[in-house]
Amino acid sequence: MSRxxxxxxxxxxxxxxxxxxxxxxxxxxxxxGLFGAAFAAGAAxxxxxxYAATGGNDPELxxxxxxxxxxxxxSHDAKYTFxxxxxxxxxxxxxxxxxxxxxNVGHAKYGAQLENEQILQARAxxxxxxxxxxxxxxxxxxxxxxVFTAPGPNEVDVLTRFETAYDGKxxxxxxxxxxxxxxxxxxxxxxxxxxxxxxxRRTGYVDDVLVLANHPMRLGIDxxxxxxxxxxxAPGIMIGMEGAPGxxxxxxxxxxxxxxxxxEYENAPSANSWAGYPRDAYLTYGGFDxxxxxxGGLWDAMLAEGKLFTITSNSDVHRVVFDTWKNGDxxxxxxxxxxxxxxxxxxxxxxxxxxxFWPGQFSRTHVGVTGYGYRSVMAGxxxxxxxxxxxxxxxxxxxxxxxxxxxxxxxxxxxxxxxRRGERITLSVTVTTASRRNPYGILPxxxxxxxxxxxxxxxxxxxxxWRAPDTRVTHxxxxxxxxxxxxxxxxVGAAEESFYxxxxxxxxxxxxxxxxxxxxxxxxxxxxxxxxxxxxxDTWFYxxxxxxxxxx
Numbered sequence: 001m002s003r004x005x006x007x008x009x010x011x012x013x014x015x016x017x018x019x020x021x022x023x024x025x026x027x028x029x030x031x032x033g034l035f036g037a038a039f040a041a042g043a044a045x046x047x048x049x050x051y052a053a054t055g056g057n058d059p060e061l062x063x064x065x066x067x068x069x070x071x072x073x074x075s076h077d078a079k080y081t082f083x084x085x086x087x088x089x090x091x092x093x094x095x096x097x098x099x100x101x102x103x104n105v106g107h108a109k110y111g112a113q114l115e116n117e118q119i120l121q122a123r124a125x126x127x128x129x130x131x132x133x134x135x136x137x138x139x140x141x142x143x144x145x146x147v148f149t150a151p152g153p154n155e156v157d158v159l160t161r162f163e164t165a166y167d168g169k170x171x172x173x174x175x176x177x178x179x180x181x182x183x184x185x186x187x188x189x190x191x192x193x194x195x196x197x198x199x200x201r202r203t204g205y206v207d208d209v210l211v212l213a214n215h216p217m218r219l220g221i222d223x224x225x226x227x228x229x230x231x232x233x234a235p236g237i238m239i240g241m242e243g244a245p246g247x248x249x250x251x252x253x254x255x256x257x258x259x260x261x262x263x264e265y266e267n268a269p270s271a272n273s274w275a276g277y278p279r280d281a282y283l284t285y286g287g288f289d290x291x292x293x294x295x296g297g298l299w300d301a302m303l304a305e306g307k308l309f310t311i312t313s314n315s316d317v318h319r320v321v322f323d324t325w326k327n328g329d330x331x332x333x334x335x336x337x338x339x340x341x342x343x344x345x346x347x348x349x350x351x352x353x354x355x356x357f358w359p360g361q362f363s364r365t366h367v368g369v370t371g372y373g374y375r376s377v378m379a380g381x382x383x384x385x386x387x388x389x390x391x392x393x394x395x396x397x398x399x400x401x402x403x404x405x406x407x408x409x410x411x412x413x414x415x416x417x418x419x420r421r422g423e424r425i426t427l428s429v430t431v432t433t434a435s436r437r438n439p440y441g442i443l444p445x446x447x448x449x450x451x452x453x454x455x456x457x458x459x460x461x462x463x464x465x466w467r468a469p470d471t472r473v474t475h476x477x478x479x480x481x482x483x484x485x486x487x488x489x490x491x492v493g494a495a496e497e498s499f500y501x502x503x504x505x506x507x508x509x510x511x512x513x514x515x516x517x518x519x520x521x522x523x524x525x526x527x528x529x530x531x532x533x534x535x536x537x538d539t540w541f542y543x544x545x546x547x548x549x550x551x552x
Contacts (some may be wrong), residue, residue, distance in 0.1 A: 004097065008023070009026070018381030026495045027062060036343065037506065038296070040370075043094075050173060059368075059370050059412075061368035061385060061412070062369055063396070064096055064130075064366070064376075065232065065364050065366055065367075065371075066095055066097055066377065066430075067094055067097050067098070067314040067359040067364070068097070068134070068212060068314055069214060069242070069317075069365070070100060070314075071085075072099060072115070073085075073341045073344065074108075074341045074342075074515060075318070076104055076107075076336045078318040079318065079319050079326070080345060084098035084456040085099070085347075088360075089129075089548065091360075092356075092358055092361050093360055095377075096147045096367075097130070097131055098132040098331075099131070099132070099134060099522050103138055103338075105337065106335075106340040106341075106499050108160055108163045108170070109340060112133075112135075112160050113156055113160075113340075114161070114341060115341075124158075128372075130374055130387065132151070133149065133151075133155055135147045135148070136175075137211075137367065139166075139222075140171065141173060141182075141382065142187075142190065142223075143191075143218065143219060143222050144213075145211050145212060145213050146210075146212045146214055147162065147363055148209070150207040150378060154206050155206060158197075162196065162333065168186065175272065176221050177179030188222050194233045197237055198237045199207050207375065208378045209237060210378055210381060210382065211230075211238045212232070212240050212241055212242065213238075213241035213242065214241075214316070215245040215288045216242065216289060216291055217291050218265055218267060219267050220270075220273035220274055220277045221276035222274075223351060224464045224466045227302070229463070230390065234308075239310050239384075240312065241299075241309070241311060241312075242313065242314060243311030243313055243388060244263070244289060244313040244388065245289060245316060245483035246290040247262070247315055247316055248262055248423070249320075249356060250263060250356055251530070251535060252529060252533070253533075259531060260529060260533070261528075262528065262533045263284045265282055265283055265284045271350025276466065277466075280515065285515070285527055286510065287526070288537075293515070294514065295472060296468045296516045296521070297467065297468070297515065299311065300471040301460070301465055301468040302466055303502075304459060304471065305459050306457075306498065306549075308545070309383045310544055311386070312363065312365045312388060313388035314359070315355070315356055315361070315362070316361075317359055318355075318357055319352065319353060319354050320354050320357060321352045321355065321357065322354070324347055324348050324352060325348070325352060327343065327345055327348050333340075340492075362439070362535060362536075364392070366388065366389070367380040368383075384415070385412060385413045385414045386414065386543075387543040388541065389539070390539040391535065392438040393434065393446060396430070397429065397430070398430075399427075399543055400427070400428040401426070401428075401492075401548060402425070402427075403417060403495075404426070411547075412542050412550075413544045413545070413546060414545075414546070415546055416546075416547040416549055417547070417549060420552050421550050423494065423495050424491065425493065427489070427490045427501055429490075430486070430488075431482075431487075433485075442476060445480070445507060446505055447505075447506060447507055448505055448506065448508055449477045449479055449503060450475070450504045450505060451474050451475040451501060451502075451503060451504065452473055452502045452503070453474045453499055453500070454470060454471030454499060454545075455470065455471070456498040456547065471520075472521065473514075479505075495548055496550065498526070498547070499548050500546060500547045501543070501545060501548070502543055502545040506541075509539075510525070510526055510528070510537075511524065512524065525540060
């Protein structure tokens with residue numbers, strides 16, 4: 001039997017009771033003719049037009065909220081059943097999610113197929129909850145990636161073949177140190193893996209596949225040249241990275257210990273770490289990865305080449321903070337390699353160890369779509385129509401960049417606006433503030449919105465360059481006390497060279513000079529004292545960039 005309709009799809013629910021996200025989704029359904037009875041009856045979902053990221057377009061969008069990094073009993077180090085994770089995600093308002101179980105022998109042999117059976121049943125029971133199957137890939141010579149496919153007859157086969165042929169842990173391809181003779185082979189195998197995935201999409205064996213790097217700076221083993229190599233090996237497949245890791249509850253005061261850091265970023269450089277990263281790169285800043293949080297840092301260095309690289313935020317759920325469930329016991333003679341899954345968890349009366357939040361409870365990735373369905377979400381991710389937030393900081397962010405001559409509607413997140421040299425550019429940001437208390441029990445309040453601007457210089461000579469010296473915060477709006485929906489407008493000036501704009505904002509509770517100095521970032525995110533990092537009291541949003549390409 002189908003589950004109840006989400007409130008935003010239920011015509012019996014008044015529009016006045018919906019938040020901005022719900023209104024946006026409802027508007028999408030109305031435009032596609034699926035609101036009300038058609039939605040309830042399971043009418044065919046539109047695939048959604050896949051606007052190219054290079055098209056400089058500005059389609060009518062609704063934003064669907066999701067999480068591409070989740071683990072269940074089909075991962076060797078997690079705890080919850082598939083149903084527990086899916087139900088929690090629905091309860092916290094997620095429209096889409098990806099199950100990304102860790103690769104290992106048991107998963108490849110048994111677990112992927114067993115989980116797929118549950119996913120297929122869940123899709124049939126509730127077609128409005130978009131559930132992707134994926135894999136957390138151990139990248140040869142580096143960290144982890146999310147790999148996931150569009151639903152279809154070959155989704156398990158592609159994931160399993162990929163896992164068996166290209167997973168660094170299964171193959172023993174873990175070396176990444178510059179002086180290790182196996183490093184070149186391992187890095188080359190990672191590139192070959194991405195090209196193989198691209199070929200599966202090109203030939204139509206799967207309808208779509210996407211890859212994103214997970215917690216890239218946690219161990220410091222994803223070097224800048226590797227990330228560039230992955231991106232360039234399979235454009236449109238390897239589309240970005242986690243801007244903020246999961247495990248955001250790791251440093252709640254009094255919980256895990258005096259040395260705990262948000263995201264479990266508690267590691268020292270190892271022999272496999274890239275030597276060019278400073279020690280501070282192994283920390284999180286406002287809960288975000290150093291590569292994203294540093295204005296003028298690695299993310300900006302990649303964007304400054306003029307190539308889109310999307311950021312996300314997600315739960316990486318394994319074990320939820322303050323939860324009372326624990327792993328069940330194995331039957332005699334069983335283990336993960338013989339079953340492909342852990343025993344079902346059992347409930348206790350005592351809080352169990354954990355660092356995570358449920359999917360959608362704290363971290364959210366918002367994807368702009370033109371239709372409701374799996375391919376629409378993947379098309380939105382590929383096009384870069386993405387913004388992320390923590391703590392349900394805001395209900396909506398809508399960005400437009402437009403030239404003075406008014407040609408077209410301009411460009412939105414992930415898009416490209418083509419203008420003549422000297423043409424004047426205007427940035428408009430429509431903010432919808434939080435309309436209800438978040439799961440922590442507070443009504444989030446946005447304090448400021450920052451504009452980050454960077455020059456586009458083209459491909460770098462040194463593929464290990466992690467600085468973008470021409471990127472900085474160029475404008476800040478103080479929005480303290482403002483509520484509802486409002487639009488911020490900024491004349492950007494005459495376009496003399498190609499550049500990009502991206503947005504960032506926070507609750508204003510923890511700001512300071514950015515990692516590269518106050519002249520570049522006067523009030524950016526800062527680290528917290530170890531063991532004292534309440535994530536609900538330090539929340540941020542980030543958007544993907546909009547590129548402005550100057551012609552003539």
